[in-house]
Amino acid sequence: MAARPGTVLGSARFREVYRTRHAYVAGSMYQGIASTDLVVRMAEHGLFGFFGAGGLSLARIGAALDDIGRRLPPGAAYGMNLLHDMADPDLERATVELFLRRDVRHVEAAAFTRVTAPLVLFRAKGAHRDAAGVPVAARQVLAKVSRPEVARQFLAPPAPGLLAALVAEGALTRDEAAVAAELPVASDLCVESDSGGHTDQGVALALVPTLRRLRDRAARDTGGEPVRVGAAGGIGTPEAAAACFLLGADFVLTGSVNQCSPQAGTSDTVKDLLAGLDVQDVAYAPAGDLFEIGSRVQVVRRGTMFPARANQLHDLYRRHDRLEDIDARTLSTLERTCFRRPVAEVWEDVVRHYRDTGRPQITHDAAHDPRRRMALVFRWYFAASTRAALDGAKDDTANYQIHCGPAMGAFNRLVEGTALESWRRRDVDAIADLLMTGAADVLAGAGARTASHPPSS
16 A cells, blocks of 8 residues: 655654654644644544653653653653753753653653753663664654754764763663664754744755764764754645755655644644744744853744844843842833833742742852842843743733744644635644645656656757
8 A cells, every 4th residue: 555645755764763654753842832632633544743741840741741641541642842941050050850750752852052960861871782782772862953063962872971970970870872873863853943932043955964974973983873953943834844854855744734733732822823823924032041151032023022132131231240230220120011010029939930930049159249140130031031021921912932933834824725824723733644645746846847847958
């Protein structure tokens, strides 16, 4: 029997490892926007999705794992996001330990600028040799990357010092570390370009071939199964997915388009807004979790003032050493528009948050470091703006922070006048099938046109 259209695109090995009928993944979206409903729906329809664990407490991540475990049969294919937090490495370690206790087998590593010990622990735990002595990883790491120097770290085995330290503390056995030393940190690289959320504003036409060549070189040097290279960002039409496969992608990963689905864990107000976007209705703003170093995210511009206000906060942080150096008029404007309360109350909220989450030392130290205190106050705005959007706060739409790329507008134009024009009918599996079967048709059509018009000699 002939394979269904779209199922033959990309890497057969990827489909086998991730137990999915398409070389396609629904990527994580933080704060549970990539929800348990999304993960379960994908798995029930023979597809793969990552839960958006980034920004959630350990208790909420544990509750999500409980929910998935109740609704899916044992061994069902799904994954969890691991979002790097350079300001709180202890939380990253605790999250990995939770994943290991719950026997999570797939992690999507996002926002990593370097390979960390917790990530190595996840990858190495359970590593062993098969009957032929070939090293085998029990756990898969799909790493989102957009820079070659970061990709190189994921394509190589873990640093010996990291493995030795994990063995010394008893987190890994010597055998696990020895096997992990022969395996790349990542099983899969996903090249992010022009995506929603964290992005380096990369261009897929340049990045995908470049990182594929890095992968090929690393595979020649180390031997073993090559790391699979996929593509994400800007994939809102079959033509975009087809272009990724033409560039040599082993799989594609979508994000923004899934945020406007019944399964997405955000408010109906946000989904109504997303369903009306066009391709130009996004902009870049500072990232709240990497605020101090100036990392940027792509967000919705239409219908919200968040990009302008977030950029203003980062400009103030860059120009001043403490809150007290900001002129009174500007500070008053921030209190009225961004914070919607006095700065002193914002600081009280920050102190309360870190105290309640068991990290009081962060604000204790910042109380004696004016610049750090300013950063924490400004970062409060990013958390509040995200929460306003997730909750659909009607009185605070101007501050909605909604991570999104131009793929959303492209998808809206694609489904205009069809049954999927309403987001309430855009189930995540329907989105996947539309994009992948459409991509197969695009590539088949391109092949036919090439065959009928061969290049002149």
